[in-house]
Each structure stands twice: as structure tokens, then as C-alpha cells.
Amino acid sequence: MRRAEQAAIAAGVDEYRLMERAGAAAAEIVWRAGGKRDLLVLCGPGNNGGDGFVAARLLRARGVPVRVAALGESRTECSRTARAAWDGPVEPLATAAPATQIVDALFGTGLTRGLDKDVADRLAALTGQASFSYAIDLPSGVETDSGALLSQVPRFGICIALGALKPAHLLYPAASCFDRLVCADIGVDAPDKVHRLAAPVLSSPVPSAHKYSRGLVAVAGGDMAGASSLASHAAARSGAGMVRHIGLGQPGRGPDALVELKGEAPDQLAALLRDRRLAAVLAGPGLGRDDRARARLEAVLACGRPLVLDADALTLLGDGGDPAVPAGSVLTPHEGEFVRLFGDLPGSKIDRAAEAARRCGAVVIYKGADSVIAAPDGRVAIASGASSWLSTAGTGDVLAGLVAGRLAVTGDPFRAACEALWLHGEAARRAGPAFIADDLIARLPAAIACRL
Ligand SMILES: NC(=O)C1=CN([C@@H]2O[C@H](COP(=O)(O)OP(=O)(O)OC[C@H]3O[C@@H](n4cnc5c(N)ncnc54)[C@H](O)[C@@H]3O)[C@@H](O)[C@H]2O)[C@@H](O)CC1
Numbered sequence: 001m002r003r004a005e006q007a008a009i010a011a012g013v014d015e016y017r018l019m020e021r022a023g024a025a026a027a028e029i030v031w032r033a034g035g036k037r038d039l040l041v042l043c044g045p046g047n048n049g050g051d052g053f054v055a056a057r058l059l060r061a062r063g064v065p066v067r068v069a070a071l072g073e074s075r076t077e078c079s080r081t082a083r084a085a086w087d088g089p090v091e092p093l094a095t096a097a098p099a100t101q102i103v104d105a106l107f108g109t110g111l112t113r114g115l116d117k118d119v120a121d122r123l124a125a126l127t128g129q130a131s132f133s134y135a136i137d138l139p140s141g142v143e144t145d146s147g148a149l150l151s152q153v154p155r156f157g158i159c160i161a162l163g164a165l166k167p168a169h170l171l172y173p174a175a176s177c178f179d180r181l182v183c184a185d186i187g188v189d190a191p192d193k194v195h196r197l198a199a200p201v202l203s204s205p206v207p208s209a210h211k212y213s214r215g216l217v218a219v220a221g222g223d224m225a226g227a228s229s230l231a232s233h234a235a236a237r238s239g240a241g242m243v244r245h246i247g248l249g250q251p252g253r254g255p256d257a258l259v260e261l262k263g264e265a266p267d268q269l270a271a272l273l274r275d276r277r278l279a280a281v282l283a284g285p286g287l288g289r290d291d292r293a294r295a296r297l298e299a300v301l302a303c304g305r306p307l308v309l310d311a312d313a314l315t316l317l318g319d320g321g322d323p324a325v326p327a328g329s330v331l332t333p334h335e336g337e338f339v340r341l342f343g344d345l346p347g348s349k350i351d352r353a354a355e356a357a358r359r360c361g362a363v364v365i366y367k368g369a370d371s372v373i374a375a376p377d378g379r380v381a382i383a384s385g386a387s388s389w390l391s392t393a394g395t396g397d398v399l400a401g402l403v404a405g406r407l408a409v410t411g412d413p414f415r416a417a418c419e420a421l422w423l424h425g426e427a428a429r430r431a432g433p434a435f436i437a438d439d440l441i442a443r444l445p446a447a448i449a450c451r452l
């Protein structure tokens with residue numbers, strides 16, 4: 001966004017006009033949400049403060065009782081222009097009285113360090129006393145590019161992102177500092193290599209479809225049959241045509257539609273994976289970590305089919321150096337597995353996921369409350385805001401099965417990862433509170449139906 005703004009200015013767009021648009025966009029959102037309730041706008045020294053002065057002026061013109069409190073002088077040319085156009089008084093932040101509505105225009109993308117304690121305390125107190133609260137561009141105190149909190153940040157009602165979403169709008173903990181996120185158009189196009197995970201467009205099978213053309217999936221199970229069963233069942237409800245669960249010979253645990261095969265010895269498994277019709281092979285959930293599991297993983301890695309690797313497969317791969325996986329694979333590590341696989345990479349969660357994907361030549365779904373999907377070619381999609389009830393055992397197995405199923409359907413690892421993660425979140429939303437992983441699977445057909 002910084003680059004996009006500089007490019008627009010270099011191309012002749014007047015910088016102050018951008019600020020007027022930003023302030024107007026913020027004013028419009030405040031007006032729609034809070035109407036004529038009394039309002040206090042907190043303005044910082046930079047352009048974020050300038051946006052605040054513009055919004056204050058426009059809201060006052062609409063009849064809102066507005067007061068402005070500033071943190072010292074305005075230090076940029078544009079913010080001085082915006083301040084001069086505000087013809088009301090400017091109170092010191094330290095002594096400003098609370099209001100029903102508050103706008104945080106202290107700092108945006110220019111924040112370089114945490115707020116001084118007295119300023120952070122004042123912001124928290126005034127925000128806590130308001131019934132309606134808004135942060136312009138970003139809540140003051142969050143680090144734009146990483147989503148870290150550099151000082152205490154209160155929770156706002158609405159965060160008004162300007163022009164484009166920045167990493168802090170999607171990455172935790174910053175993403176938990178507001179209830180709602182609105183992105184306002186200010187007439188500057190930002191490059192969208194990094195984007196928020198969008199709802200997928202799915203399609204029904206073509207009339208001539210048959211079970212093999214719709215995608216044949218194999219799931220290599222192991223010691224813990226429950227985990228690979230969950231994954232197989234999720235794959236079966238993902239839209240794929242057929243799912244084979246290759247276990248150690250335990251009785252089948254999933255629905256009867258799952259094809260249960262015994263492939264205990266690694267060479268038995270290898271033989272079963274030789275089927276050229278296999279459009280995706282998943283290994284990891286319930287695989288185990290002993291020598292037999294390692295040999296079974298070797299059979300999977302050598303099978304030449306598109307792979308999804310999760311859980312124990314990632315732990316086994318993480319034993320040395322950069323994981324060697326076939327190109328076109330999808331890896332689904334949670335935080336612990338990610339660090340075991342790729343070490344302590346620098347940068348934000350987005351930077352780390354992108355670097356991991358580049359190093360191993362595979363699509364990486366770096367899971368968590370914020371999940372980042374990165375492809376080796378630099379594409380990144382971020383999903384956050386999914387139900388926190390997903391933090392229950394087995395939901396990762398369901399996701400892995402879904403990725404394998406969508407990979408079998410689409411043949412495109414990045415697209416499959418995006419579709420699967422969205423469906424996972426949607427199934428969780430539909431499942432409500434206190435669900436278990438099995439309940440997610442039951443919600444998948446409805447989640448798919450709403451995207452057809
Ligand atoms: N550049 C542009 O073209 C536009 C910028 N806009 C707004 O401008 C914002 C960015 O403006 P700026 O780059 O001026 O940055 P900010 O307004 O976020 O703050 C920068 C100023 O605060 C100081 N500062 C940083 N951290 C501090 C701390 N902890 N305590 C005290 N002072 C601190 C910096 O030294 C600098 O003087 C965006 O978030 C957005 O709201 C919009 O007006 C749209 C157009």
C-alpha cells in the first residue's frame with residue numbers, strides 16, 4: 001500500500017486529495033454507524049491524524065457534535081493542511097473528556113514503536129468509556145506488517161482499513177483488536193499478491209462424471225485409525241468421487257462408502273499407490289512416528305501422485321534440513337510442525353509461510369487462528385476470523401482430508417488449499433459452538449452447496 005500510494009503521488013495524484021478521500025470514507029462509516037451521537041476524534045502527528053481532522057470536519061458539517069484532541073503538533077504537510085481546515089478547538093489528548101463515540105486517528109502505517117505508556121493508557125481509557133469506537137486504518141499500537149502489538153491496544157468496534165488490507169488486519173494478535181473490519185476505497189489500487197481468502201466458486205460434477213473422473217483419493221493410515229478415518233471421511237464429503245483408506249487392517253470406522261484396504265507392509269502400500277487413477281494421496285493423520293511409519297511415508301513420497309502431507313508425516317519430514325517433498329505437494333503444518341520443518345524463520349507469519357513454500361517447492365498451509373496459504377510462486381492467501389471452536393482435536397485431520405479431496409477434484413494445489421480452508425471455516429461457522437471434528441464433516445455438503 002505504501003508503494004501504491006507513492007506510485008499514485010508520483011503519477012500526479014495530489015497527496016492531500018488522498019487524505020480528503022480517506023477522511024471522507026472514514027466519516028461516512030462513522031456517520032452510518034453512529035449518526036449524530038457526540039464524537040471525540042484523537043489525532044496524531046502524522047497523516048493518520050490528518051485523516052482524523054478531515055473526518056472531524058466532515059462529520060461536524062453533517063451536524064455531529066465533534067471535538068478533536070491532538071497528540072502535539074501536526075508534522076506532515078498534508079496533516080497541517082487538514083488541521084488548518086478544521087475550524088474548531090483542538091484539546092490536548094491528556095485532558096480530553098470522554099464521548100459516546102471515539103475515533104482513533106493517532107497512528108496508522110507510520111507507527112515505528114509502541115505508544116508511550118501515558119498515551120496508550122489514555123487511548124484505552126477513552127475507548128473503554130465510549131459506546132462506539134473506530135480505528136482509522138489501524139488500531140494505534142499495532143505493527144502494520146506483522147500484526148504484533150507494540151503497546152497496549154484497546155478493542156475497537158470498527159476498524160476502517162484505507163485502500164487495502166494490511167497484514168495487521170488479518171494476522172493475530174492485531175486482528176483481535178476490532179469486532180468488524182471495513183475496507184474503504186480511496187482510489188489507490190494496491191497490488192494483491194497477498195489477499196484475504198475469498199469464498200470459492202465451486203461447480204457440480206459434469207453430466208458425464210463418474211467416480212474416477214471426479215477424483216480418486218487414497219489416505220495412508222497408520223497406528224491411530226481414528227485420525228486417518230476422519231481425514232478419509234472428510235475427503236469423501238469434499239466432492240471427490242472415491243476415497244480409499246489404506247490402513248493396517250483394523251476394522252473400518254468411517255461410513256460404508258469409504259473403501260477400506262489393508263496395506264500394512266510398506267511394499268503393500270506402495271503397490272496400492274501405484275494406481276495411476278489416484279488424483280491425490282494423503283499421509284500424516286494417525287500415521288505414527290516409528291520405523292514402520294517412516295517406511296510407509298517413504299512409499300507415499302515415492303508414489304508419484306499429488307501429495308498432501310500433514311501431522312506425523314510432517315514430524316517425520318522435520319527430522320533434517322529442508323523437507324524434500326515432490327513438487328506440487330501441499331503441506332499443512334500447525335505452529336509446532338512448522339518450526340520443526342523450517343526452523344525459526346524471520347518476519348511475519350506471511351513472510352515465514354512464503355519463504356517455506358519457496359524453499360520446499362510446495363504449497364504450505366501454515367495453520368492457526370490466522371492461517372496463511374503460500375505457493376512457491378509467491379501467491380499468498382490469508383484466512384482469519386474462523387470460529388475459535390476449531391481449536392479441538394481432529395479438526396486438522398478434517399482439513400487435511402478436505403485438501404486431498406479438493407486436490408483430487410481440481411488438480412491445482414493452491415486452489416485446493418484455498419477451497420478446503422474456506423469450506424473448513426464455513427463448516428465450523430455452521431456447526432456453532434462446542435462441536436467436535438466429526439460434526440464439521442456433517443456440515444460440509446451444506447458448505448459446498450452455498451458455493452455452487
Ligand atoms: N501517504 C498517503 O498517501 C496517505 C496516507 N494516509 C494515512 O496516513 C497514515 C500513514 O501516515 P504517516 O506515514 O504520516 O504515519 P502515522 O500517521 O501513522 O504516524 C507517523 C508519525 O508518528 C511518529 N511516530 C511513530 N511511532 C510513534 C510513537 N510510538 N510515538 C510517537 N510518535 C510516533 C512518526 O515519527 C511520524 O512522525 C496511514 O495509515 C493513513 O491513515 C491516508 O491519508 C491516505 C493517503
Ligand SMILES: Nc1ncnc2c1ncn2[C@@H]1O[C@H](COP(=O)(O)OP(=O)(O)O)[C@@H](O)[C@H]1O
Pocket residue numbers: 311334367368369370371386387388389390391392393394395396397398399
Ligand atoms: N483459535 C482458533 N481459531 C480458529 N481456527 C483454529 C483455532 N485453533 C485451531 N484452529 C484451526 O483448527 C485446525 C487444527 O488443526 P491441528 O492443530 O492440526 O489439530 P489436530 O491435529 O488435532 O487435527 C487448523 O485448521 C487450525 O487452523
Ligand SMILES: [K+]
Pocket residue numbers: 048104105106107108135136137138139140
Ligand atoms: K489509527
